[in-house]
Amino acid sequence: AVKNIGVVIGSLRKGSYSKAIGQYLKDHAPEGISMETVEIGNLSLYNQDYDESGEPAEYAPFRQKIKSFDGIIFITPEYNRSVPGVLKNAIDVGSRPYGSSVWDGKPALVISSSISNQSGFGANHHLRQSLAYLNMPTLAQPEVYIANVQECFNEEGSLLKEDSGQFLQKVLAAYLDFANKII
Numbered sequence: 765a766v767k768n769i770g771v772v773i774g775s776l777r778k779g780s781y782s783k784a785i786g787q788y789l790k791d792h793a794p795e796g797i798s799m800e801t802v803e804i805g806n807l808s809l810y811n812q813d814y815d816e817s818g819e820p821a822e823y824a825p826f827r828q829k830i831k832s833f834d835g836i837i838f839i840t841p842e843y844n845r846s847v848p849g850v851l852k853n854a855i856d857v858g859s860r861p862y863g864s865s866v867w868d869g870k871p872a873l874v875i876s877s878s879i880s881n882q883s884g885f886g887a888n889h890h891l892r893q894s895l896a897y898l899n900m901p902t903l904a905q906p907e908v909y910i911a912n913v914q915e916c917f918n919e920e921g922s923l924l925k926e927d928s929g930q931f932l933q934k935v936l937a938a939y940l941d942f943a944n945k946i947i
């Protein structure tokens with residue numbers, strides 16, 4: 765059964781709403797489920813030359829960490845109608861060397877949010893495209909688009925809207941069910 769879930773967050777911002785969503789999920793994880801946020805802000809920009817010349821020291825522990833999880837929850841804002849570069853970089857680092865991607869087969873959940881009513885649809889679906897290629901079975905329903913996220917959480921991470929909390933708990937339960945069928 766699923767036990768350890770990695771949380772990968774597409775924002776490095778201190779007061780990030782994506783981080784607030786991650787913290788809420790962690791605080792409401794069912795008994796026996798551990799959730800850990802993975803550091804991605806320290807990963808050097810991927811350069812394929814590293815395949816030959818040796819890699820930055822932080823890559824190996826990052827890959828080991830991702831490998832240790834039963835599933836991955838991605839929580840991302842949208843930057844310019846797509847996935848923030850910091851998140852894409854982490855995906856790329858984890859996918860290499862070719863043939864030993866640490867993402868392979870891990871069940872995923874995608875959560876996008878935005879401070880407008882557009883809810884990060886572009887980021888959500890660009891991310892799904894990469895996850896499909898990386899052989900990560902990804903929960904299809906319920907979809908998780910959090911619009912006007914600043915009305916759901918504040919920048920200190922406190923929940924402002926009970927409905928959003930209920931919804932996120934429902935999503936987490938659906939994801940864990942889904943992941944348990946896969947691993």
Ligand code: FNR
Nearest residue numbers: 775777780781782783841842843844845878879880
């Ligand atoms: C944004 N933002 C944004 N929002 C959106 O809905 N669609 C978009 O395409 C963009 N593009 C964008 C680009 C860049 C470079 C920045 C910095 C911001 C706004 C974004 O949703 C907002 O800053 C969120 O608060 C970012 O998420 P975190 O940091 O709160 O998790």
